Each structure stands twice: as structure tokens, then as C-alpha cells.
Amino acid sequence: MNTVKKIVSVLFLLSGLGGLIRKDFIPAILFILLGVLLYPTISSKIKESFKPWNNKTLRYGAYLLIFIISGSFINSKNNSSTTSTNSFISRINSSKYSDYNQKTLKNVKQLPDRFKQLRENTLSNLESTQTYKTLVTDKVVSIEYLPLLTLLNNGTRAIYKDSKGEEAFTLEEPLVNQVEKSENGSDKMKFVISTIQLATPNKGGIPAEVVEVFDRYKKKYSLFGKPSKVYNSETNQSESIEKAYDMTGVFTLLQPNNETFLNKLYEANNSVSSWFPLKNNQTHSFPFISTLKGYTKHVRKVYPKSSYVLNVDAELTANQLYRAYNENEIAADKKYKSKKLAITGIVSDISEVWGKVSVDLKVGSRYDFTTIKCSINDKNVVAALRKEQRITVIGICDGLTANLYIGLNDCKIWGK
Numbered sequence: 001m002n003t004v005k006k007i008v009s010v011l012f013l014l015s016g017l018g019g020l021i022r023k024d025f026i027p028a029i030l031f032i033l034l035g036v037l038l039y040p041t042i043s044s045k046i047k048e049s050f051k052p053w054n055n056k057t058l059r060y061g062a063y064l065l066i067f068i069i070s071g072s073f074i075n076s077k078n079n080s081s082t083t084s085t086n087s088f089i090s091r092i093n094s095s096k097y098s099d100y101n102q103k104t105l106k107n108v109k110q111l112p113d114r115f116k117q118l119r120e121n122t123l124s125n126l127e128s129t130q131t132y133k134t135l136v137t138d139k140v141v142s143i144e145y146l147p148l149l150t151l152l153n154n155g156t157r158a159i160y161k162d163s164k165g166e167e168a169f170t171l172e173e174p175l176v177n178q179v180e181k182s183e184n185g186s187d188k189m190k191f192v193i194s195t196i197q198l199a200t201p202n203k204g205g206i207p208a209e210v211v212e213v214f215d216r217y218k219k220k221y222s223l224f225g226k227p228s229k230v231y232n233s234e235t236n237q238s239e240s241i242e243k244a245y246d247m248t249g250v251f252t253l254l255q256p257n258n259e260t261f262l263n264k265l266y267e268a269n270n271s272v273s274s275w276f277p278l279k280n281n282q283t284h285s286f287p288f289i290s291t292l293k294g295y296t297k298h299v300r301k302v303y304p305k306s307s308y309v310l311n312v313d314a315e316l317t318a319n320q321l322y323r324a325y326n327e328n329e330i331a332a333d334k335k336y337k338s339k340k341l342a343i344t345g346i347v348s349d350i351s352e353v354w355g356k357v358s359v360d361l362k363v364g365s366r367y368d369f370t371t372i373k374c375s376i377n378d379k380n381v382v383a384a385l386r387k388e389q390r391i392t393v394i395g396i397c398d399g400l401t402a403n404l405y406i407g408l409n410d411c412k413i414w415g416k
Contacts (some may be wrong), residue, residue: 009038030070034063097211100254104205111204119203126194126207130187136209141216143230146245148188149217151175155196156206157249158276159285167200167285178243199253201285206250214250223248223261224268244272249289256288257302265289266308274390292344292392310342310414312394318345318372322363325400326370337399342414343372344392347385357382359393360405373405381413 012035019028036042047053108119126132131148134140151171159169171192179188199206221230224246230239248265255261269275275292276284287294293315299306314336321343324332345361348371352358357379361372374393376382385391395408 005038005040005043009035009040011035012038027070030066034066034070037063037066097208097215097254100205101208101211104208107201108204111202115202119198122194122197122203123207126191126198126210129191129194130184131191135191135213139213139216141220143221143239143241144182145188146217146221146241147175147178147182147243148192149214149247149250150243150245151179152192152195153247153249154273155192156199156253157286157290159196159200160282160290161285163281167202169196169200206253211254214247214254218247218251221245223251223264224272226272246273248273249286252289253286256298259303259306262295262299262303262306263308266295310394311340312342313339315342316344318343318361318363321372321397321406322370325406326364329400333399336397339397340394341397341408342392342394343374343408344390345372347387347389347391350382350385350387359385359391359411361391361393370400370403371405372408374408374411376411376413378412385413 012031016028016030016032016035019025019031037046043053043059052058108116111119131145135145154175155169155171158171159167161167176189179185179192182188195206195210197203198210221241224244225241226244228241230241231237246268248261248268252258252261252265269292275295276290284290284294288298289295296310296315299309303309321332321336321341324336343361345363347359348362349360350358351360357376359374359376359382361374363370363372372393374395376393392414393408393411394414395411398407398409400406
């Protein structure tokens with residue numbers, strides 16, 4: 001019988017030590033106490049010094065009471081954990097972005113074990129930042145964090161796969177410098193980079209808690225904005241927004257078919273942001289928020305009546321049109337002449353000759369004399385343009401003239 005008691009005693013002691021490691025302190029201490037009381041040698045000494053302990057009813061009743069109390073603490077913790085999990089799932093389901101959140105959960109479940117572990121490690125990095133505590137736990141909404149959210153927005157839009165299939169993203173150096181030089185800058189950058197990493201397809205998606213952060217900022221500051229003053233009608237206080245900010249990419253990622261978000265994304269990219277250029281060795285992970293071509297293709301599918309959908313025969317850059325004519329004028333004429341084109345490029349010159357206003361777009365290198373010359377009738381629109389501005393011009397291609405310029409007639413500036 002003593003051997004059985006020793007075995008049971010040791011099992012309770014080991015359970016107690018395990019509880020201490022897991023930081024379940026109260027049940028751990030009770031299990032250790034129970035193990036000590038059950039150990040035959042110690043039990044005999046207690047009987048000698050405490051006569052009531054010789055009463056089996058009292059002794060076994062005490063054992064049972066300690067066991068029940070320790071068990072109740074374990075159940076309480078498990079129930080609390082379950083409640084917390086259920087609360088988290090309930091929050092995901094009730095969110096206006098529940099479709100994205102559910103998709104993220106599904107994506108995570110389907111990830112290979114290696115990527116699941118990478119996501120867990122990245123989540124730990126994210127949650128360890130003071131910025132996470134400020135924005136997620138304390139729910140702080142402040143102008144101070146608009147550059148951070150803009151950097152996060154732009155970094156998410158810039159996620160791509162290189163020629164080897166590896167996922168990466170780029171961040172604009174001026175905005176990185178602005179965030180790094182702000183208070184607690186390195187911690188903020190850790191928050192930004194961790195969140196963008198989680199947004200990549202091979203890590204599942206943006207956590208629901210960060211989605212809620214963006215929603216809080218949208219409610220107060222809108223989807224994007226230019227430098228301005230924000231007035232609080234309740235406190236009669238004002239705040240200065242010193243830099244343009246943009247969150248439209250993230251919100252369009254959350255709800256790709258939302259007409260308001262799609263429109264705002266386009267508007268933001270013609271005022272405070274810009275579309276990303278296409279590169280031969282890169283494939284954007286979310287082209288509908290990254291490139292004009294990807295956006296247009298997506299909008300034509302989900303929102304064909306959008307006023308921002310180009311109704312043209314072809315869309316290309318100024319350089320692409322120039323290369324086509326430079327390589328084979330006859331083939332280029334057959335493909336583009338007399339067709340309605342949307343040409344995107346950088347303004348190199350603005351002029352008026354004999355009452356005709358034209359805007360030239362850069363092509364090739366600085367040693368190329370050929371330009372894209374766009375004839376525009378609306379002088380007010382032209383007056384608002386500036387050199388080095390990136391624009392999209394819609395017009396009828398007139399072909400190459402004397403190797404000096406490729407003409408576009410009856411042009412309009414898209415979005416103007």
C-alpha cells in the first residue's frame with residue numbers, strides 16, 4: 001500500500017512542478033501539497049504530531065478537498081481561455097471586414113507547417129512592440145501614426161514575387177526616414193515590417209487586430225488626405241497634418257469589390273500617391289491595388305460602370321509606344337494609328353504654337369529627340385500641369401511625324 005501511495009504522491013508532485021513551469025501557480029502549489037501529504041513518511045510524521053490526522057475520514061476528506069479545489073482552478077483557466085478564443089472569433093465574425101478576416105484564418109490553416117511557424121514568429125515580433133500596445137491594446141488614434149499607416153499601406157501595395165518566386169516588398173526611403181526619426185521610431189518600423197510580412201500571401205494576411213486599427217483611423221481621418229488642419233468640434237482644438245497620408249490600398253485589399261474604396265484608391269493615386277511601375281522581373285502579389293493596369297483590369301470585372309475605367313483600344317506607357325515606333329514604324333502604325341490610346345508618362349514640355357496647346361511626354365533616354373506630343377484643347381487643364389508630373393493622356397494616335405514626335409490628337413488628361 002505504501003508503494004502505491006509513493007507512486008501517487010510522486011505523480012502529484014510532478015504535476016505540480018509542471019504547473020509551476022506553465023505558471024499555473026495555485027493548482028501547482030495545491031498539487032505539490034497533496035503530493036507531500038500523501039507521501040507515507042511525511043504522512044506518518046503528521047499523524048504523530050497532529051492526532052486528528054489519524055482519522056481516515058478527516059485525512060481522505062482533506063485529500064479530496066485539495067484535489068477538487070486544484071481542479072476547479074484548472075477548469076476556470078480553461079474556460080477563461082475558451083471564452084477569450086470565442087470572443088476573438090466572435091469579433092472576427094462581427095467585423096465589417098469579416099470576409100477578409102475569415103479568409104485570413106482559412107489561409108493560415110492551409111499554410112505549410114514551415115510558414116505557419118514563420119507567421120507565429122512574426123506575430124510574436126509584432127505583439128512585442130510598444131506600437132502594438134499603443135495602437136491595438138490602448139486603441140490610440142493620433143496624427144502621429146498617420147505616416148506609419150501610410151508606410152504600411154504602401155509597403156503592402158508593393159509586395160511582389162521576384163524571378164525566383166521569393167516574396168519581397170519595397171518601402172519609400174523618405175517615408176521610412178520620417179517614421180524612423182519620430183519618437184520610438186525603431187519600434188514603429190518593427191511594427192510596420194512585421195505587419196507587411198504578415199500581409200504577404202505565404203503568411204496568411206493582416207491580423208484582425210491591425211485591421212481594426214485601420215478602421216479606427218479611417219473613421220477619424222478618412223481614407224487619404226493632404227496636409228491640412230483637423231478641427232475637433234467638441235473640444236474646439238485643432239491638429240496639423242503635415243504630410244499627405246494614404247490608407248486606400250489596405251482598405252481595397254480588405255474589400256476588393258467595394259466601389260467607394262476602389263474610387264478612393266484611384267483618386268489617391270492621382271493626388272497623394274502613385275501607381276507602381278511594372279518591372280520585368282517582378283509580379284505584384286496584389287496588382288489591383290499596385291498598378292494602373294491591374295486596377296483597371298479588376299475594376300472592369302467588378303465595377304464596369306466606374307468612371308475611372310478607361311474606354312480605349314490600348315493602354316501603354318510613353319516608352320512602350322516610342323519603342324514600338326522606333327523598332328518598326330509600319331507595324332506600329334498598323335497596331336496603333338487612328339486608335340484611341342491611353343498613354344502614361346512624365347511631362348517633359350508644355351507649349352503653345354499658333355494657338356494650339358500641346359504637352360510632351362518623355363521617351364527613351366535624354367539623348368532621344370523623339371517625343372510623344374499630345375494636343376489638348378482645354379487650356380485650363382494644361383495650365384494646372386507641371387514638368388516632371390506623371391499623367392495619363394487619352395487621345396487618337398496620329399503616328400510618327402518626321403522622326404520628331406508621335407502625335408496624339410483630341411487629348412484629355414485622365415482623371416482631370
